[in-house]
Amino acid sequence: xxxxxxxxxxxxxxxxxxxxxxxxxxxxxxxxxxxxxxxxxxxxxxxxxxxxxxxxxxxxxxxxxxxxxxxxxxxxxxxxxxxxxxxxxxxxxxxxxxxxxxxxxxxxxxxxxxxxxxxxxxxxxxxxxxxxxxxxxxx
Ligand code: THU
Numbered sequence: 001x002x003x004x005x006x007x008x009x010x011x012x013x014x015x016x017x018x019x020x021x022x023x024x025x026x027x028x029x030x031x032x033x034x035x036x037x038x039x040x041x042x043x044x045x046x047x048x049x050x051x052x053x054x055x056x057x058x059x060x061x062x063x064x065x066x067x068x069x070x071x072x073x074x075x076x077x078x079x080x081x082x083x084x085x086x087x088x089x090x091x092x093x094x095x096x097x098x099x100x101x102x103x104x105x106x107x108x109x110x111x112x113x114x115x116x117x118x119x120x121x122x123x124x125x126x127x128x129x130x131x132x133x134x135x136x137x138x139x
Pocket of ligand 1: 020023025026049057058059061081093094095096099
């Protein structure tokens with residue numbers, strides 16, 4: 001995939017729903033899952049959702065993955081991630097280790113792309129294999 005603009009746009013939009021009153025770090029993610037029946041990209045979005053007890057917090061990436069998988073979708077090509085404090089993202093947000101492991105469960109590490117973005121035109125692309133080398137996989 002070379003056109004990440006739409007994916008990043010949707011991640012930025014999803015970030016508007018981030019619930020992060022404890023960290024004040026707002027994250028949005030947009031997960032590409034092939035094409036819908038209308039031929040348009042099928043995209044599941046997510047935001048981070050924090051909790052007063054802290055550990056129930058769910059990252060934006062996992063929100064997107066769990067929405068998709070819970071709706072029967074298990075084939076993914078790429079995920080765009082945007083994050084930061086109030087206002088426009090100022091630096092790239094990389095997925096945490098737990099989210100990388102969740103990606104490993106459902107994605108081909110050789111081909112799945114992680115798009116860490118600041119804007120639609122400023123982003124870095126990684127393969128899952130680069131971000132989770134020597135990964136633990138399905139038994
Ligand atoms: N967070 C994400 O949603 N995704 C990431 O890739 C990194 C961290 C969230 C978790 C928590 O709500 C906040 O950012 C600060 O860690």
